Amino acid sequence: MTPITEVEGRRLSLSNLHKVLHPATGTTKGELLHYYATVSGAILPHLRDRPVSFLRYPDGPDGQLFFTKNPPPGTPAWVKTTPVPRSEDPRARQVMIQDLPSLMWAANLVVEFHTPQWRAEAPAVADRLVLDLDPGPPATVVECCRVALWLRERLAADGLESFAKTSGSKGLHLLVPLEPTPSEQVSAYAKQLAVQAEADHPSLVLHRMNRALRTGKVFVDFSQNAAAKTTATPYTLRARERPAVSAPVTWDEVSACRAPAELVLLMDDIAPRLERYGDLLAPLLDPDRAGALP
Structure with missing residues (x-):
């Protein structure tokens, strides 16, 4: 029954x-x-x-x-x-x-x-920017963390505050609260960031999904800012061998990451983290934290 x-x-x-x-x-x-x-x-x-x-x-x-x-x-x-x-x-x-x-x-x-990065009352008008950092083996989330720290500084130079979460798979997502901005503009800006990251770190970063070039590099996927695309929602479980969660992490954890296992967060890890930190992504929901694209 x-x-x-x-x-x-x-x-x-x-x-x-x-x-x-x-x-x-x-x-x-x-x-x-x-x-x-x-x-x-x-x-x-x-x-x-x-x-x-x-x-x-x-x-x-x-x-x-x-x-x-x-x-x-x-x-x-x-x-x-x-x-x-x-x-x-x-x-x-x-x-x-x-x-x-x-x-x-x-x-x-x-x-x-x-x-998606937009709400139902304003389709294709994003209130957040996302960058999906996806490592090509043998690169891991450790290399993603290096790229994330560079992107964090680059975004801050444009007056934008960024927050990190695990993808729940192998990589890392960066999220930025925005004043409502057409998805096309957000996509164009995100692509500029990815291109610049590759120009600054050609041995570490790729901005195009080119499988032949992926080995040992971090693909900065900016495409999820397109209005038709979606990203794993914060705190969702993922269909993985173990019950991994796409969960927020602190910038201290990103800076200190030296082994992939350090940023694997499973279902049972989340309630204690919420008790300790609250929702680390709450600023994404605060209009006062939203930045304007340069």
């Missing part, structure tokens, strides 16, 4: 709670749901008012993975959606995760949460 749970007045059927989703750690679906309930105060502000895309992995990271922007079949009527017209479907809508019941409903589908 599927247990029915009531969350803030909404009835939810939560299924397969004992199913192991991450065999390497024995992590069950019930533990995944508990994680999202525990960190809901941190993840919800980063999800709210943004159309959400889901990477679904109902049988764990080794099973079938599928990416969906459309509301999944059976989406309850009380889960908010917003119009996000696409060329192939001008009437398309996407889910918005506005509250705890919606979060727990989505988590029960076993998903990674991905969001």
Whole structure:
């Protein structure tokens, strides 16, 4: 029997709670749901008012993975959606995760949460800039940290404050709170930063996704600033062998990183970090911290 749970007045059927989703750690679906309930105060502000895309992995990271922007079949009527017209479907809508019941409903589908850099009320007008630092082996997150520190200084020279989070995979994401700016302008500026990083560090940085040149270098992916693109939402679990989280880190941790394991944050690490630091990405939600592009 599927247990029915009531969350803030909404009835939810939560299924397969004992199913192991991450065999390497024995992590069950019930533990995944508990994680999202525990960190809901941190993840919800980063999800709210943004159309959400889901990477679904109902049988764990080794099973079938599928990416969906459309509301999944059976989406309850009380889960908010917003119009996000696409060329192939001008009437398309996407889910918005506005509250705890919606979060727990989505988590029960076993998903990674991905969001654009803009809010539903202002499509293609970004309120944050993102740079995805992706290492080509044998480079690791250690090399990403070196690039992140350079980018942090470069952004600061333009009056912009940046914040770091793990990608939940091998790399690092840099996020910058912005005054609302058209996505095209943000993309152009982000590309300039990536090109300049490569010019300054040609042996370490790439600004183009060129697989042949990737070995030992950090690809600075600026493309996720395009209006149609999304990035892993802060605090989302990732479909990885272990239950890794795309989680904020301090600049001290970035500076001190000497081994990849130091910046692997798993599900059980997050509640203690929130207790210690609060949400390190809260400044992204503060209009007073938003900078203007030069």
